[in-house]
Amino acid sequence: MEQLNATAYVILGFVRGEPRSGYEIKALVDNSTRFFWAASYGQIYPELKRLTEAGLIVGSDVPTGSRKRTVYEITADGEEELRAWLRQPPQTFEMRDEGLLKLFFADALPREEGLEILRSMKAQRLAIYERLRAIEQMKGELEDPFPMIVLRGGLEFTQWFAQWCERMEAQLLDAAPEKRSK
Amino acid sequence: MEQLNATAYVILGFVRGEPRSGYEIKALVDNSTRFFWAASYGQIYPELKRLTEAGLIVGSDVPTGSRKRTVYEITADGEEELRAWLRQPPQTFEMRDEGLLKLFFADALPREEGLEILRSMKAQRLAIYERLRAIEQMKGELEDPFPMIVLRGGLEFTQWFAQWCERMEAQLLDAAPEKRSK
DNA sequence: GTTATCATGTAACTAGTTACATGATTCC
């Protein structure tokens, strides 16, 4: 069996237990994994089709009134595929983040504007913190411990990150304010 | 001016100051930004061509012996484009990480194997820590403060992350080892 | 009655990866 893409595994993960529609999967992603793995309808719907063809999920029509609706469930093969992927250690060393990339090249801006990047990163992290808090509240106490520790970890990390931004700002302000040579 | 892709800005960032070849840019990426933004030759070379056509960089032939070699420098327009991008706050809320995605779905595995994911994440973080340490040593003291704080931040964060994995492992081991219902 | 949400999808596109090909130079 060939390796699937990450979005496929996200789908497999979410259709365990309860059957879900594409729309529901998108909503689940937006309230959980999207901070470290996002997904769009443009990926989800074609992927649901592919996974069905591969026999890893099965769909059944459950319309609400005359509004059509298909929910998908994982098959035994699908569960095996998901577990096989989980067992492999992560292949990538990359933790993609646009903010850090900008900060890395912040020397291209005058010092004061570079600091602005740090401040906006901090603001962004605080916004994410609030968002995660709201999600945590919503979830209450999930019975599955792993999603819960990832969520809490996200909260801790976001706070850490915001504090780091603050520390770095202070440090840069302390350092000779116009050491800039060249 | 339309928005370019992230790799284009990485290139613009690295061809400031000194002229660099595609090969050098790749090496620079691999020793710095690759932990939060990677790049492959398959992106870099076509992008160098596009950026040249757009007038944001200029290339000049500087062969070593009879081995052809083109180095690129940023133009005034290129600098302006880079700064314009830096000034915009990051557009994405996503910090893509495969390991966290796996941990999130670790409930699909028996508890002991789920813990294995945490352990391999910790091991991976420690490996990255060593890698970053080596890079830090190589760089010595860069005159530009921003790349340096990002590098140091990477070190701090990696350590934090490894410790978090350890704490979570302990916590999961403490919790009723077979609370798993259903 | 109108706005928000539920629901599914696709076409056109951009971004990025993988695998390969080629050849010069340097180091041992």
Next chain:
DNA sequence: GGAATCATGTAACTAGTTACATGATAAC
């Protein structure tokens, strides 16, 4: 002389995004 590194590139592909279209139902 052989291995590692320098150096450039492309073709085929996969992954993922954006923008759009469509229409039902629920909430106010």
